[in-house]
Amino acid sequence: MTPEFNVIIDDREAPPPELEGLIGFMHFGDLLRRRKRYIDEITVAAASADDTIVLRTQADAEKLVSRIEATRGEALWLRLPAVYAPLNMDALDHVIQKMRFALDPILLAPVDIDDAPAVLFGTDAIDLIAAAPGKERRSYLLQFAQKAQDINHKAQFIDLRQPGALRDFLSNATEPRNFNSLRAETGVFVKSSSDIAKMKAEHSYFGIAPEQMRRFFLPTFGYEETKDGASYRMEHLRVPDAALQFVLGAMQPTQFDQLLDQFFAFAGSREQDTIGRKAVSAKGKTQIIDKMHDRLTVFQTTAEGQKVNAQLLAGGIPDGLDGLTKRAATLLGKALDDFTGSTLAFSHGDPCLSNILFDARIGLLRLIDPRGALERADAMMHPLYDIAKLSHSILGGYDFVNNGLFSVEVNSDLALELNLHRGGAATWIGAAFQKRLAAEGWDYQQVRAVEASLFLSMLPLHLDHPRKLLAFALIANTIITELETSA
Structure with a gap:
């Protein structure tokens, strides 16, 4: 009979100061990867264990020690320090399943600094949990290593306290849309999709980008096509x-200012085509208003679209999606007519925060995943579009919704109310962005009118995550209501 097998996720250790710029002040287990907390990913992988215990405080540790003592050494414990993450999360569940049958103590990775994942029996588990971080824990593990077995596996544990390792862990944290896939090779990132036209356009974009803009993009190469x-x-x-x-x-004021410096340098570098103010307005209506109408027409034919519409109607949004569309189109028409520019701009087409690689330490900013273009004319867009794309991340809170950091509640008037878990316009970062918009000469109301249309236009693109759909519609309603009130 195999002994009781339990997994310990030890998330007591705080990130070192040098990681503050990357992840702020938080438990390692709260890191987000593809809309999931890292600690939740481990918990799911440990489903085959008899129990999974999370340690966040010293009190948690003391309670567990008492439990281990009560087993009289008859249980088996797999301790996974949260600082030591599996780079290949998909392989972790298989590794954990195998550990249930361990006959001897095991180290799942070499001791790095002062920690390592390990399979422990009885007093070993107590001693390791009680060991203080640093020299004491390192000394204990080095002695433990002399009696422990090493095994080969594919989980590839890395120490997240190392900035390079943390970047590796987080660099593939953004979830691709359901028609895309991403994979990392040695020094190379491969993006693939069943949408051949989209891949061809994205690959071609760098080659047709004006020379002065290329410093903001990553060169693309190695295009391959199959049936x-x-x-x-x-x-x-x-x-x-x-x-x-x-x-x-993790974004502090100085870092945010640096990000905006770089972004608006990109916006200012965009090559312009002068076509006249009326033509720019007409182009904007085609690219923005018509796209919104076309996508919402499709969306409302889907089961998800019909459910969202019913929820909006029940939640106090006049005329549901139709009402939002008409109100947005009215505001957009006025914003585009009031825009005084007479040029189109060579645009990225999707510079939201998830498409911006940013390292404040060296001032690096690179835009990835452009809308794409096969020829120069395909990339010429209304100048407000790229600005509104950034606004929908910062003021609209798109990334909080995209990562599941929101709730929808029914207020005292029985109306639906969206609550972002941090983020949005009513924050220091929202205020800083509004101030910067004005300083750069962009009209706040015009930008937000385009932003409202973006939230509506993206609805059919997120059918694979239905919970987000209602949130996006409610954000659009909030923006539209604000603009209507201020008008």
């Missing part, structure tokens, strides 16, 4: 996207 899809390659920078830093609360 089932296409792919291209780009350099795999060990840099987390700005959205991740944003939702983790």
Whole structure:
């Protein structure tokens, strides 16, 4: 009969100061990867264990020690320090299943600094949990290593306290849309999709970008096409996207200013085509208003669209999606007519925070995943579009919704109310962005009118995560209501 097998997720250790710029002040277990907390990913992988215990405080540890003592050494314990993450999370559940049958103590990775994942019996588990971080824990593990077995596996544990390792762990944290897939090779990032036209356009974009703009992009290469899809390659920078830093609360005022400096330098570098004010307005209506109408027409034919519409109607939104569309179109029409510019701009098309790789230490900013273009004319867009894309991340809170950091509640008037868990316009970062918009000469109301349309236009693109759909519609309603009130 095999002994009781339990998994310990030890998340007591705070990140060192040098990681503050990447993840702020938080438990390692609260890191977000593809809309999931890292600690939740481990818990799911440990489903085969008899029990999974999470340690966050010293009191948690003392309670567990008492429990281990009560087993009289008859239980088996797999301690996974949260600072020591599996780079290959998909392989972790298989590793954990195998450990149930361990006959001897095991180290799942070499001792790095002062920690390592290990399979422990009785007093070993007590001693390791009680050992203080640093020299005491390192000394204990080095002695433990002399009697423990090493095994080969594919989980590839890395120490998240090392900045380079943390960047590796977070650099693939953004979840691709359901028609895309991403994979990392040695020094190279491969993006593939069944949408061949989209992949071809994204790959071609860098080649047609004006020379003065290329410093803001990653060169693309290695385009391949099959009957089932296409792919291209780009350099795999060990840099987390700005959205991740944003939702983790790691973005400090000086870093945010640096990000905005770089972004508006990009916006200012965009090549312009002068076509006249009326033509720019007409182009904007085609690219923004018509796209919104077309996508919402499709969305409302889906089961998800019909459910969202019913919820909006029940939640106090006049005329549901139709009402939102008409109100947005009215505001957009006025904003585009009031826009005084007479040029189109060579645009990225999707510079939201999740498409911005940003490292404040060296001032690096790179835009990835452009809308794409096969020829120069395909990339010429209304100048407000790129600005509104950034606004929908910062003021609209897109990345908080995209990572599941929100709730929808029914207020005292029985109306639906969206609550972002941090983020949004009513924050210091929202205020800083509004101030910067004005300083750069962009009209707040015009930008937000375009932003409202973006939240509505993206609805059919997120059918794979239905919970987000209602949130996006409610954000659009909030923006529209604000603009209507101020008008």
